[in-house]
Amino acid sequence: MRRLTGGLFFIWAVTFLFSLPATFDFFFWRRQIILLTGILSFGYMSVAMLLAIRPAWLEKRLNGLDKMYRLHKYLGIGSLVALSAHWLAFKAGKWLTQAGVVQRPFRPEAPGINWHAIANDIGEWAFYAFIVFALVSLLKVVSYKRFVILHKLAGVIFIAGAVHGAMSLKYLMNTMLYDIAIIAMALVGCYCALLSLTSQIGSNKKVNGTVTHVERYADNAVHFQITVNQPMKYQPGQFAYLNFHDGESPHPFTVVNYDKQQKIIEIAVKALGDYTAKLVNHLQTGQQVEVEGGYGKFLLSDKKKQVWVGAGIGVTPFIAWLESMASGSNAQTSAEKIIFFYCARNRQEAFFIERLQRLTRRISHVELRVLLADDGELLTPEEIIHLMDNCTDYSVSFCGPELFAEHLKKGLSASGWCQSQFHHEIFSMR
The missing domain is CATH 1.20.120.1770 (Four Helix Bundle (Hemerythrin (Met), subunit A))
Structure with a gap:
């Protein structure tokens, strides 16, 4: 500016x-x-x-x-x-x-x-x-x-x-x-x-699809699949706008995974507001949806040492990264050490723990650590600094609450770590 x-x-x-x-x-x-x-x-x-x-x-x-x-x-x-x-x-x-x-x-x-x-x-x-x-x-x-x-x-x-x-x-x-x-x-x-x-914005990135699978978790989250009628331009970690033709404006959601061969998009949503609560409670198979995307630059880092932090539903882009790495479709060869923190309120809200454990077992340089807040397991900057051996040459990829992000950045920078190595998306569209 x-x-x-x-x-x-x-x-x-x-x-x-x-x-x-x-x-x-x-x-x-x-x-x-x-x-x-x-x-x-x-x-x-x-x-x-x-x-x-x-x-x-x-x-x-x-x-x-x-x-x-x-x-x-x-x-x-x-x-x-x-x-x-x-x-x-x-x-x-x-x-x-x-x-x-x-x-x-x-x-x-x-x-x-x-x-x-x-x-x-x-x-x-x-x-x-x-x-x-x-x-x-x-x-x-x-x-x-x-x-x-x-x-x-x-x-x-x-x-x-x-x-x-x-x-x-x-x-x-x-x-x-x-x-x-x-x-x-x-x-x-x-x-x-x-x-x-004339509603032409993003028209070249729009595809039509149908909800083909719906699975609900703990009454406050839904995991579903959309089969689209044509290929979508997408990179792991990106999000897409979904329009269910329900009178609401399109909303952005991170794509958990995209199967290019089957043209299946995987989305997970947690009830964090009026619209997402409605989606969690009322989404059904067979619903028509317009998908616009992918958007965003929350992509894999090329640093040799990395820290990933997925808090709550913010774990979704990391699943996309792991799926891509595990399948070999994303050439991620530069990383030597990745510590992945999955932060959830409790075991019931750690919806993707089995999937993450299965994926990380296939990738030797990714270490998964699950932290449950109700058990007193809270991620601190000091824990990251200790696990990274007090070095400062590592990236942090974060997806979760903004206040949590600021807390980590402030604490890590106090050790001499440069905040420019902190990658996260400002998921506020207004």
Whole structure:
């Protein structure tokens, strides 16, 4: 985001240097603030729209869809701040003129339609809509289902903002770079907005399937298989969006395993919220489902020494890794030592313990350690440091609660271990 801000600031600075007046009055500086906050807010929104369509090349560059969503959120916050400053700078001229503090330079009324005034009206109403949209999104005052529907409105707001921006430009030689940047961002953002409004996002990664097997665990988890009608692009550790055509928006779930020959996708879900509880209790064989994926960069590390931590249902990507390693379909030859911690509340909720034991017996360099919280077995950074012989050259792959991740990172870094070796996905999609 800093690079983007720097690039947008550079475009404004070039325009500023080519627009220096004989005298620097209030209205010159007001216009420069409007131009600066305008390109910052529009640039942030344009990139946010681009991230929203989930392009594969950006996912690779940003190291996963979860990082893209985090940047998307930060860009939204940046847009909110910059747009607020843009609106205040615009209104300040009118307020101060009415108060008699400054005197507006004489500007003859242009003949015909006042396109500039129309552009201002469009921009102002788009700003008010964006304020409501951003606050509702950031404060999480609506359900995930309504949040996804609400997010569709972002496309409409952006198109209105693009119209405002294009109509507000003066198209002069000294503002050419600025004008080109605004038009280019408008075209990219509007294209992305149309993809969103027509539900075309991720269409090249969607396959249709049928739920063919359902198994429930301890009344709060379900393990099921989906047979899809065509192959899916997938790497072990990735997740997919599932749409059961039940009136709910697609939700992301880690793929436990994918059989390419049989075209069978394996998913495990624990009841952690309203939607997942509904899925656990009501999912049946024969249900139709649309699968979109795979997404994510939670992939096998190439470090010689590794620590894996799967907490609760967060064990699922590690099962995918082990299945791949055990079958030989994933050439994982660099690892010499892997200590795998499976953390669960109790034996009843350690749903995959037999499967993990069976898989790790087939892979000599993977050591499985099962920790049950109800028995007082809690994973600590000190235990990891001891088992890794106090060295600092090892990776930690983690999937589980965010607070647990932060606790481990903080404790491990105190021993001189570098936090850049900690790999986990920020599984928050809003």
